[in-house]
Amino acid sequence: MIARFLTLVTATIFATALHAAVDIQEVESEGGISAWLVEEHSIPFTALEIRFRGGTSLDREGKRGEVNLMMALLEEGAGDLDAQEFAKARDNLAASFEFDAYRDSVSISARFLTENRDEAIRLLRAALVETRFDEDAIARVKGQVQSVIRNEQTDPGDIASNAFNAKAFGDHPYGTSDNGTSESVDALTREDMFAARDRAIVRDRIYVSAVGDITANELADLLDGLLGELPETGPKLPERVTPALDGGIEVVPYDTPQSVVIFGHQGISRDHPDYIPAYVANEVVGGAAESRLMEEVREKRGLTYGIGAYLLPFDHSELVLGQFSTANATVAEAIDVVRGEWEKLAADGLTAEELDLAKTYLTGAYALRFDGNAPIARIMVGMQMSGLDSGYIARRNDLVEALTLDEVNRVVREIYDPENLTFVVVGQPEGLETD
Template sequence: MPLDRTQAPAIEPITHFDMPHAQCHRLHNGANLYTLNAGKQEVVGLEIFFNSGTVNQPANGVSFFMAKMLAEGTKAHTSKQITEQIAQYGAFMEVQTGAERTFLSVYTLPKFLPNLLPLIAEIVTQASFPEEELENLKNISLQQHRVNLEKTAYLAGVQFKKEIFGANHPLSVALSEEVIMAQNSEQLRNYYAQTVAVQPFEVMLSGHYPDSLLKAIDQTLGQITFGVPAQKLVAAPAETAHKQRFFLPKEGSVQASVRVGRAMVSRKHPDYLGLKLLNEIFGGYFGSRLMKNIREEKGYTYGIHSSVVPTFNSGYMVIGTDVNKNVADATIEEIYKEMEILRTELVPTDELDTVRNYMLGSFANSINTPFALAERFKTVHFDGLKYDYYNQYIDAIRNTTAEQLQRLAQQYYDPAHMTEVVVGGL
């Protein structure tokens, strides 16, 4: 039967999703190896998770610089030699750090990973933090920091987190010139020795690969000897939401960066999934109410966006935009006006259905690669959730009612609990 191209295909609602589960294997040294064998492309990603981050750093900046320096030299290889060996196998390596974890990631063809595993194990156990490479990194970081200080958006983001979490919270600490220049190799080596070199880690392997890779990983990363596990620390919850306003003048700037938000709940909270749906309607996508009002109708900005950002045991909501300094107050007023509408009026059925379909379609599109599936696994793994969390997500998007959304808006969209940060010209 020929395809009738005059008729649009029927929309099939997503009601359930059977996500491939990561399998857990125990390496020789007791480390957990999580595997997701999926996809058809001959490519793999290997990630190592360390319990190292700003939550347990001895001084500001140490976690960041330790992570950036981890692959910049070992006792046996210089930074240049490491770079050349990675390039030889067409691989990509990066090290990232956050509040509670540091991630070493390598992406390559499965046939080349066994050749890189000894180097990866060497980086984990024998990083040397050479002075010359550290000085180069400090100079680069210093220049980037000075550039950032000229950006109102950067300054607003930093200040907003300080207002929400407190100035010294692991999620709000930021680099400064003094912090950058204070870094030294000895301090980085000591921190590395305490949090990476001998501490238990976890490993994630994702992509399309032969089972022989598991043995290769066990023969390298599985042979690393661990010391006594250190106490695992987690970042404290955000401070209780309360009304506050912060203005930072930026001389010569005609633009103002606006951040409005408050402390929120974690993924484990029963309100979280409903808040995700509410946020999408409010300002989470291009067709949101904030975009229609402040971008399309008022013409104050090219873009405005709101997000619900979860942390391990709390979270926060933030609305962000850049506007002309003369309309910053009017923009905040319109933000609160849209909040009030959600608090006092039910979301129309057609708008709610549109957002439901958008969110479910976006979710389906976000899990179409093995690396994306690995990210989904990391979310539930690190937050202590079960895999059915994603079916709970689908259920919440499909079934949360307009009345429930209004109740959430009444509880969480109260302007009396919002923090306002404005950075820009006078």
């Protein structure tokens, strides 16, 4: 508790400087590309974060895993450079590029020194519009993805996550792994990679932020040079899907001494006006070491080393989701405890003391997220994709502080749903079967 108090004190000190330091400029290039910028000229370094809405949900039918594989191949050669030459050129510039694929977006993270900015951006542009997708690189990266897929098939946590998603989302893209299956990945071709790139990396779904040693005019010029040649539009996004979770337990037999349990039900979207009170309530339920779930399942009964719950607002659906592991002999007891806490929460809500402690922690810890150029750039892109304005950082803590107990408990009663709380168990739980 003392350590946490000191952390909060430190965070509070940082928070005052944070609101003054994160001065977001909204930039638009001549080519119509918008970005958020925080200038920081004390170090000759810039972090650039780019995201495109859509992600692995844009995989075509029968080609699951194509966007994930494509993103992993962007650094494997571009223009006149093969994979090794591209890596050497990047390293010689002391730059770093990261290409990632997620359920609702693909992201590109670039870090570069001011003196090498132009060369780094030219190299990154080549990766996006002069991608080689060489056959030997495709074969090599396919092997890496196949290794991940094999691990998913033997890791209890991955098995549980995939089973829960399949139950919740069925044949929607959310219902299957972003990596695809062994068969679908094996069948992907070089032509599929070009098609996936031109579907997922498009201008009408782009979000950009930059933090560091760069001016607004320099960023505007950079954007057009880097992104101006991308395809203008992408394919239609998936339809909205309501999680098919109506309570009960599904057991997936697996030979392991501990069972992995994932539980949840429908949640709340990020743009819902009640998201902030729901977020604060979740901190009490399962977001911190002192949460109700940790207290009841771990501290009082010793049934697990850790348990948590969190809100997952996807673009086309939303969940309240939790997870824990426990010995096969204690799975049933642990599930009963979680159900009991959900029922108490829905019936009685939070206490005033719980709400005050959650407010103190969340407002104090907020500043700690802004601990460098790259984290700030990621936060700003996330804000844009969530529909938040550039002033949100300055007023976020005020929104939390303004919450009343009645307001939070109204949201708790509307969101937390014991009747539809669904559990997926992977293991050999004693005295527990699918119902």
